Amino acid sequence: MKKQFADMFVTAGKNIMEQVVGLSMDIKSSFSIGGLPGENTKVSIYIGVTGEFEGHTMIHMEEAMALRIASNMMGGMPVAELDEITKSAVAELGNMILGNTANLLYNKGIKIDITPPMLYVKEEAKSEVKPDMTMILGNDADELALGLSLR
Numbered sequence: 001m002k003k004q005f006a007d008m009f010v011t012a013g014k015n016i017m018e019q020v021v022g023l024s025m026d027i028k029s030s031f032s033i034g035g036l037p038g039e040n041t042k043v044s045i046y047i048g049v050t051g052e053f054e055g056h057t058m059i060h061m062e063e064a065m066a067l068r069i070a071s072n073m074m075g076g077m078p079v080a081e082l083d084e085i086t087k088s089a090v091a092e093l094g095n096m097i098l099g100n101t102a103n104l105l106y107n108k109g110i111k112i113d114i115t116p117p118m119l120y121v122k123e124e125a126k127s128e129v130k131p132d133m134t135m136i137l138g139n140d141a142d143e144l145a146l147g148l149s150l151r
Contacts, residue, residue, distance in 0.1 A: 002133065002150050005053055005105065010135050012100035013059075013146050017137065020096060021072045028138035042066070042122045043082070045094035048115035049150065057101075058131055058147035059094050063121075065142045066090045082121055091119040 010027060017023045042063035049055050061069075063082065070089040071079040079086050094117040102112050131147030138144065 002053075002148065004108070004110070005101070005150060006133055006135060006148055008101050008104040008108075009057065009097070009146055009148065010137065012097050012104060013135075013137050013144065016093065016097045016100055017144065021069050021093065023068075023072070023139065023142065025137040025139050025142070025144065027135065028143060029136040043090060044120045045091055046118045046120065047094055047098045049098075049112050050115075051112035052105075052110050053112050053150050055148070055150035057094075057098060058145075058149070059097065060145040060147065061143070065144070068142070069093055087119050087121075091117040094119070 014025055017025050043061050043066040045059040047057045047059075049057060066082060067079045067086065070086040071077060073089045073093065074085075082090075095114075098114045098117075102114055105112055131149050133148045135146045136143055137146065
């Protein structure tokens with residue numbers, strides 16, 4: 001059952017990254033159990049899940065990718081730092097990915113609700129939630145780690 005959630009999470013991630021951000025991404029590494037790749041991850045989005053699945057989802061990326069995402073989401077406006085508007089745009093990306101995941105699962109007869117996204121920058125207090133499963137989406141320039149911790 002977790003695999004079905006993971007599949008929908010990856011599909012939603014790929015779709016939203018392409019449709020909203022304009023970045024085409026593919027699965028770069030197969031599903032891995034536990035841990036997160038790259039301790040250099042700078043920006044993390046945490047979204048809780050309730051309903052037929054319970055737990056947390058995590059979306060991790062480098063700061064440069066977060067800036068690129070925010071710029072693309074704001075119509076190409078130059079973005080040089082992770083200020084409040086930039087953080088809001090990146091958090092909204094997480095909301096879109098999980099909202100799309102919820103919709104894909106609903107179409108399969110599985111109902112979930114999601115919590116508002118929480119965005120963390122490495123210097124800020126960070127959640128202790130560790131993923132049970134991590135999937136890496138990427139292209140030649142960027143990587144996005146999608147983590148799941150579900151019960």
